[in-house]
Amino acid sequence: MKIWKRARQAVENSKEKPSPPSHQKQLAPISLDALKKDLTDIDDAVFKEYQTKDGLVTVIYLSSLIEPVLLHKMIIFPLVNDKGSVMNTFDAIDGSNKQKLLMAIVNGDTVIFHHNKQQYLQAHTFSPPERAITSSENEATVLGPQDSFTESLTVNLSLIKRRIHQTGLKSKDYTIGQETNTKISIMYIEHLVNDENLKRLQERIQQIDFTGYVDLVIPKQLLEDNPYSPFPQYGATSRPDAAVNSLLDGRIIVAMENSQTVMICPSSFLEMFNSPEDFYNRWTTASLLRILRFMGFFITIMLTPTYISALSYHPGILPFELLIMIMESRSRVPFPPVIEVLFIELIIEILKEAGSRMPTKIGQTIGIVGGIVIGTASVQAGLVSNTLIVLVAVSALLSFLMPNYLMSNASRFVRYIFILAAGLFGLLGQMLAFAWLMNHLLNLTSLGTPYLTPVIPRSWSDLFDSVVRFPLTFVQKRTGMSRAKREKKPTK
C-alpha cells in the first residue's frame, strides 16, 4: 500500500509540474540533440532533414507506427513542394516540454522541427498495421450482425458509435499504466447512466496500479468488487451489438487499446447466460435456450457429485433398476466413486487443455485419442464405469453452454468443490456446498449492485428478461441492475 501511495504521489507531482510554465514566460525549446539522446538505440526512430522554402526542417517519427505512403502524402510531399502554407496546417506543440514531445513521438505522431523559427510542430499520423473487422469467432451467432471488435480502440469506438447516433453517447479516455501508457475509454449514454456507478468506476480506474495492461481482462480483474471470487463480475463481449444493448440499458462500456473485448459493467449473474442472439430469435426459442443454459449451470455442477453421493452414501435414493444398472457397470471398477470421478474429470480437463494448446492440425487427432482410445479403453480396462463416462461427457458439454467463457471456467472450478464435498459428506456435503455457493453469489456485487439481481429484487420488470425472455413488448423497462436514470424506455 505504501509503495502504491508513493507512486500515486509521484504521478500527481508530475502532473502538477507542467502547468505553471505555460502562463509564465516561453521557455527555450529543447535542442534536437537532446531528443536524439533520448531516442538512441531505437532503430526505427527516424530523423530526416528536408530543405523547404522557409528553411531547414527535421522530421522525427517512429517508422514502425506510421504507414510510409501516408507519411509521404501528408507531410513530406507538401513540405518539399511547399504547397502554400503547409506549415500552418500542423499543430504547434510546446517545445520546452521534453516529456510531451517524446510521448507524441512514441504515440505515433510525427514531430517536425523548424530550425529557423526554433519551433516544434506535430501531425497525427498514427497508422499501424491493423487487422480487418472480421466476424466474431468466440461469440459466433447465426442471426444478427456479424462484425466484431478488433484490437484497435478507434475501430472499436467507431463500431459502437455508428450504431448510436447522438451526442449523449460519451467516451472518456484515460491513460493507465506508467510503463505501457495504455489508452482506456469509458463509454456511456449521459442521460441514462447512473452517476454513482460512473463515479465509482472512474475512481477505481484512477486508483488501479499494475504494470502490464496487455489486455482488458487485466484491468477488469483489478476493477472487480471481489477479486477472490471464481466468478467474473463484469460482462465481456466482442460483439458491438451486445455492447450497444448494454449502453442503451444505461450501463457503462469500457474499451481498451489492444483488446479485442469490451467490458460491460455492472453485470449480473443471470446475464452471463444471455447471448445477444436471444433478442434476434423468437421469444419461444430464446426462452428455451436460456432455460437450457441456466439449468445447464446447475446440472453441470451437480451431476457427477450426485453420482458420488448416491453410490457411496445413499444408494437408497436411486430406483432399484437404475441402481442395478449402475452397479453392474461398476462391477469391475476397483476404486471408490470419488476417485473414479476425479480421475475421469481430470482426464477431460487434460484433453481440453491439450486440445487448446496444440496446433490445430494435431488437435484433431487429440479428439480421436481422447474420445475413442481413452474413453473406450478405460471402460474396457475396468478403470471407470461407462455410466460415468456418459455423465462426465454430458457435464463437460453443459459447462460450455454458457456464452461467457469465464463463467464456464467458473462452473468447472465450482464443480470440483462439489465433487470433494460429495466425496466427504454425500448429499449433505453437496447441500452445504450449495449453501456456500448461494451465499457467495448473494454477497457478490458488481460495481456495488447485487450480482444476483432478479433474486434480490430491484424491479419486478427484470423478470420479463431473465431466465425466460418474454416477447419484446413486455421488455419495456431498463433492467434494475443498471439503475438507469430513466427507467422506462421511451415509446416514440
Place this chain on the structure above:
Amino acid sequence: MDVTKKKILNGYHVIFLIQNIIVGMGLLSMNNSLSPLGYSQWWIPLLFGLVANLTLIPMIWLGLQFKDDDLYTIHEKLLGKWIGKSLNFILLIYAIVLFAAVIEGYLELIQISILPERTITGHLILFILITVFIVKGGIKSLARFCMLTFFLTGWMVYFLRWGFEDGEIRHLLPLFNFTGKELWDATKGGFNSIIGYELLMIFFPYIRKPEKAFKHASMGIWFSVFFYFVVGIVAVMYFTEWQLEHLQFPVLKLFQAVDLSFVERIDKVGVTLWVFLILTTAGAYLWMAKKGVDSLRNKNSQYHIYSVAILTYIVINLPISQTVRKTFYEKTFFFSYGFILWPILLCLVHLVRRRKTR
C-alpha cells in the same frame, strides 16, 4: 453502499427472516411433540400463531419507542448499566445455547438417517464454517439467504400430496378431544417449534420502515403457521395416534410416502435440503450472539463471530452425557418462553420511567 447505512432491511426481508428463523428443526418433530393431543392436534398451530402474534405486539411497541436500539441497548437504557449488562450476558448464553441446540439437533438427525457410520466432527466444522460465512455479511446477507431458502425449500410442500392421498380424512374430527392437562403438555413441548420470532427485537433497528414491521412480522409468522398447519393436517390424516406418539420425525415418514419414478427415497434429499432451513435458524442465533458480544464489549468486531463459533464448537464437544445435554437444551427452550413474554415487563418499566421523568 449497504455498509454505511444502518436501515437496511426492507419489508420482504423481514417477512422471510421471521419465516425462516421460525421454521427449522421444530417442523420436523412438531407432530411428535404435539402428540399428547392425539388427532386433535392439527389446528393447534393456528393457536400458536395467534399466541405468537399477540406476544409480538409488546415487542413491536418497545421497538418503536427505541427506534435505533436493539434489545441489548434497551436493557442498558431501561435497567441501568449493570443489570442491563448482566441480562445481556444471559441473553448471550441463551443465543449460544440455542445455536448449539439447533445444530446438534440437526446433526443428530443426519447421523441417524443420512450418514450413520460417521462421527459428527467433520460436518459440524463445515456447518459452523458456512454459518459463519453467512453471518459475516451481516443481517442483510442473512435476510437474503432466508429469501433464497424460502424458494429452495418451500416447494417441498408438494411432497405432502402422497401422504394426503393415502390419508384418512376422518381423523380430523373431533376437534376438542383432549383435557386441559394434555393441552398444557403439548404446548410445553410443541411451542418451541414457533420460537424464533423474538429475534425481531434484535434486528428491529435495522428495519427500514419500523411502522410496518408488525404487518411484515405477522406475515412471516403466518407463513410459517401455514406450513405447520398443512403438515399437521397431512400428518394427522396419514398416521395413527400410536405412530404420532412414537415417530420422532413424522415429516420424514411423510416424505417416504412419496412415489416418484426416478427417485426412490426422496426423504434423503428432503433431509439434506433441510440444511438450508437449519442454516438460517442457526445463523440468526449466531448473529444474535455476535451482537451480544458486541454490546458486552462495547465495540463492533467481526472476530466476535469467530469466537462465538469456536465457543459453540467446544460446547457441542463437551464431554457431557446425552441426557444431561437434552434436558439442558429443553430448559433453554422453556427459557425462551419467558423471553417472548419479557418485553411486556420491559414495556411496563418503560412506562413507569417515562411517567417519572414527566
